[in-house]
Amino acid sequence: MTQIVENANSKQPPPLSMDELLKSDLVERENSYSGSKYFGMKGEINQLLITETAKDLGMQVNYYSKELYKVTYQGRYVLFCAKSALVSEVYRVCAQHKHLAKALLARHGVPVAEGRVFEDIESATDYFSTLDYPVAVKPATGSHGRGITTGIAAVDVFRDAWETASAKSNKIIVERHISGCDLRVNVIGGRAVSACLRIAPNVIGDGRQNIDELISAKNKKRRDNPKHRLESEYIRRTELLDINGISRETVPAEGERIWLSGVANISAGGEGVQLLDRLDNRIIQIAERAANVLSGVHYVGVDLIVPDYSTGKNCTAYVLEVNTNSATSVSVFPDFGRPIDLPKLLLEYLFSTSGPARKISYAEKDHYCSELPPVKLAEPWSYPFYTPKSRSRQNTLINLAAYKYDLKSYNISTGITGILCGDKHVLFHQSTPDVVPQIARRACLNSVLRNERLNKAGINTSLTSPDSNPGKVPSQLRKYRALVIDGQVVAALERGVAPSPDSENNNIEIHQQLFGELFRDISDLLHSDFAAIATQSVEALFNPLIAGVDIVTEDISQPLTTQYWMVSHVTCSPSLDWHYFPTYGVGRDVASALLLRLFPKLEETAPKLQHWKIKVKGKVQGIGYRKWVQRTAFRKGIVGKVLNKPDKSVEIWAQGSHTALASLLDRCAYGPQDKPRFDVDLEPLPVREYQGFGVDQSSSAPDPGSSLNE
Incomplete structure (x- = not known):
């Protein structure tokens, strides 16, 4: 297949400032997409572009659910979640929570707007009062520009902006407002392939119509673009009119531009100008650096603000956000500028010789059967004189294992931890490492899809009578948790254990308060039948490196053919502290077992004390x-x-x-x-x-x- 070639920017035209761009030939004539086949289609436009392009390239598309599907080509395949391919679940979480992404980018030296995160309006207002520059207020989570207000310089406007943002998230980012050009640069495989300058919602007067009428006319015209029509991307925000005291009944003079909102997202009524060919190389390099920070993502949309790049002296770009599910449609259907077939470039990269597409043998039956033995128990663990008084954060236990092997670690937040081993780096969200794909989490959370996948693999998701003794379901069923790492069970617990009347364990009440139930370690009792069921369950759900499998049965130490059993749940973000601090039995050093799978070289050298x-x-x-x-x-x-x-x-x-x-x-x-x-x-x-x-x-x-x- 055709390979992506590097953009030749050595003879590119000089970059433009926003004022110059709005007067340039790039926005002289709006693109026309009459006759596009996508006008007659239904569905999410970005996913349609990928699946239809795949079919045009002779690829096969198979759906697991509405948004989860597999693209196959010449003996290899790629798993998609809507418009995201092979996305790391950890980096998806970081991108979704903007303050985490900013902290991660700043750690790697990527320029970001200075600011802080708040959960209460009074602390945020006190912070705002100390600043001598305007700010932007945005929810820490969310997309499509919802809840964002920019250019805030007055306390009353700040409080209104807080209320708008707090409707979308309980954590609010207050950061320096940087005026300039709003860009989305799409990066595939570490290289920028498209760049869209986003013009905030505005109307241009004709001397006859008022602002309301101009908005209606522009929204009607936006229906001529398949992206805007299918995504209902119309102008709805007009907060700048209120801020600037402009009535919607005002009739602008002919040629007068009226800005309606400071949020330039296309979904909020903004316009896209494709201008990769005119973008300064230094801006492209910052976007590529930001994308490469998300090492578990092959396709990243990087949002930047460029204060002034009309001269070569001030070309600093600040990264506002990174997106692991960036829209492809903005590049295919820009309002102005040269369209770029981004879905084709993405598929060509994924299935290129060195691309990340997997061999079909790995997924011939939508799961594979590991050749490893189903059990490799984690080492016993105990810590005399220590009783947990609160739930241990998962990254505390990951750090504990890292210290054991003399590894360096750092924390981005209470839930995000990075571990360094030589030149290899792994980022964790709670107990989930960055090698776990987003599609595995989606499959675990979606009970319909989960049960369908498990049943297809021959695994019971409802209680089934034993082959030897079908009949009434016994009343004494027990619930177990098997922890699977890299295709092997490393620990197992019985859940919901009743307190033993003759037990000398003084921590029963503490365990009940911390965990809501009591646990017994039964790792040494786990029957090989149920170990195999646990590993096969994980394999059927796109094989995350770590997962907890909940099994309901009579006695997990006996063969499954002699009793009722079922798999009730699977999670790819299991609680590690259950295994470190069982109420009864020995603890298990499961975080060390996880690090040994991620960094195999650790097994070659014993930790030096x-x-x-x-x-x-x-x-x-x-x-x-x-x-x-x-x-x-x-x-x-x-x-x-x-x-x-x-x-x-x-x-x-x-x-x-x-x-x-x-x-x-x-x-x-x-x-x-x-x-x-x-x-x-x-x-x-x-x-x-x-x-x-x-x-x-x-x-x-x-x-x-x-x-x-x-």
Whole structure:
């Protein structure tokens, strides 16, 4: 198939400013699409463009549901969610939550507009009052420009904008408003292939009609574009009229342009001008850098604002958003400029020799049967002296495993964590790594599709009588969770366990409060029949690297042919803390099992332990410092002990990886108040054996040759 060739920009015309563009030949004549076959079609225009183009190229399209489908060509296939191909679920979440995307882009050095995220209007208003520049207010989640207000300079307008945004999201972004040209650059396989300048909704006076009449006339004309008609993209927002005190009954002079809204989205009534050929290379490079940050996405739409690129001296572009489901129709049906067949370019890239399309053998039956043994249990895990007082965030446990293997990590938010191993980088959302595809999550959440896929693979989704003893369904059915990583069960639990009257477990009430139910680890009892059912269930749902499979049966340690059973649910964002802190039985180090699958080289080298004695001086006693050290040590996988000393200092005996100990040492100077206030001394010691991390109530130093936890 034809390969995408790099754009030749060496002889491109000089870039245009917005004022120059509106007077240029690019917008002299609006494009005509009369005769387009898409006028007579029904459905989402962007998905139609991909599926119809695929058929025109001789590809086969098979649907799993209205939005989930597979495109096959010459022995290879690609899975789509509507207009998104092979999208990472983690990067989809980051793109959907604009503040996460901004933080991720900023970390990688991509220029973004400065701002903050708020959840209450008073804090946001106080912040706004300290600024000496206009702002934009937008919901942290959402699309199509809904809930966004720009160019805000007055408090009353700010409060109105907050109300508009808060109707779409409980988190609101307040950021610097940057005037300039609004661009959407589409990047496929790391290279920009189309660029659309978006002109905000406006009308041009004819000296006869008022603004209302001009809007109606323009909306009627927009029906001549298949994209606008099928997507109902008409001018509806006119907030700039109110801000500027202009009546809708006003009759503009002939040729006078009246701006209606500051939101330039095409779906909000904006107009698209295709101008990749006239875009400065530096702007293209910023868009490509932003797209490459989303390494798990092959097709990215990058929204930028360019303050002024009429001269080569000020060509800075700021990235506003990134989109993992960018519309292809804007490039195919621009209002002005050269149309670009973006769906064809996307399909050609996906099925190119080096493209990401998979071999058909992987999906001959819409799932594959792994050749690996169905069970490879995670290592037992325990942490004496530590009882969780709150639910552990999943990224806390991912970080815990990273410290164990001396890996570097960073947090974008409470739910987004990045792990670095050499030159390989993996981003997590909760327990989900960036290799899990969006289509797997959709299949898990959609009960109709999930059950259809499971049933097709021969897996019960309703209670079915055993082959040997059909009859009445027993009353004592139990619910189990099998955790599958990379095609193998690494841990299994019985859920909803009744408290044992003779149990010595003092944490039953805490577990009930934290998890809402009690768990028992039954990993060693799992019958191979049910292990196979768990792995096959995951494979049938597009094989996410990690998934939790809920099984209802009588006794999971017995063959499935002797009892009633069913798979009730599958999730590709399972709770790891269930397996670390079961009410009964041994915990399992499942986060380490996950990292070992993602970074196979870790199995070749055992983690190197170091042992440090840390002395903390200052007003460090009587402030809860030792308990804080214990909690911090747990999060970093450190074992040892902390104790008060007669000289009013605190002494910490800590053993773990270098990365974990260095992080603890840095935090010790801050303490529980998170303010730099303490002096810290370090003394390396020989490695020794510990169990957990204890708080010693005595003030005597432990004997280096004895166990701290006898």
